[in-house]
Amino acid sequence: MEKYTLKKAQEDYPGYIVYEKADGSFSGVPKGLIEKQKVSKPNVKKIIKLHLKRDALYALMEKTDDAEALKILAKRVTENELDLQDLWKFERNVDFHKFWEMPKCKCPRLDNIDAYPTGYYVKSGDCPIHGSEV
Numbered sequence: 001m002e003k004y005t006l007k008k009a010q011e012d013y014p015g016y017i018v019y020e021k022a023d024g025s026f027s028g029v030p031k032g033l034i035e036k037q038k039v040s041k042p043n044v045k046k047i048i049k050l051h052l053k054r055d056a057l058y059a060l061m062e063k064t065d066d067a068e069a070l071k072i073l074a075k076r077v078t079e080n081e082l083d084l085q086d087l088w089k090f091e092r093n094v095d096f097h098k099f100w101e102m103p104k105c106k107c108p109r110l111d112n113i114d115a116y117p118t119g120y121y122v123k124s125g126d127c128p129i130h131g132s133e134v
């Protein structure tokens with residue numbers, strides 16, 4: 001079978017700037033949003049780098065159960081999110097960060113999806129990342 005290449009993926013998804021992830025799969029940044037927000041080409045590259053960095057941070061979080069390590073990594077994920085908001089020219093606002101999507105987070109997912117983006121989020125005492133913030 002022919003290898004599915006970045007070039008082919010880009011042809012299949014013309015509405016996106018397609019990029020290859022560390023695991024060899026592909027993802028994309030929507031062109032419509034790039035145009036709407038007037039994001040420059042160098043900043044699109046930075047956005048892709050930040051997505052790859054977040055994948056790497058998530059992978060590290062998957063590999064550890066150490067609460068201190070998870071908290072440090074979670075902090076870097078939050079910084080990554082705020083940097084993305086800057087590059088997209090959105091308001092830099094931590095309430096727009098869906099922290100419950102992080103690996104190992106045990107905060108109530110559905111409650112927080114319901115509350116998004118009000119900032120009135122529920123954190124669980126059982127969560128190794130956010131538990132001590134309760």
Ligand SMILES: [Zn+2]
Pocket residue numbers: 099100104105106107123124127128129130131
């Ligand atoms: Zn949590």
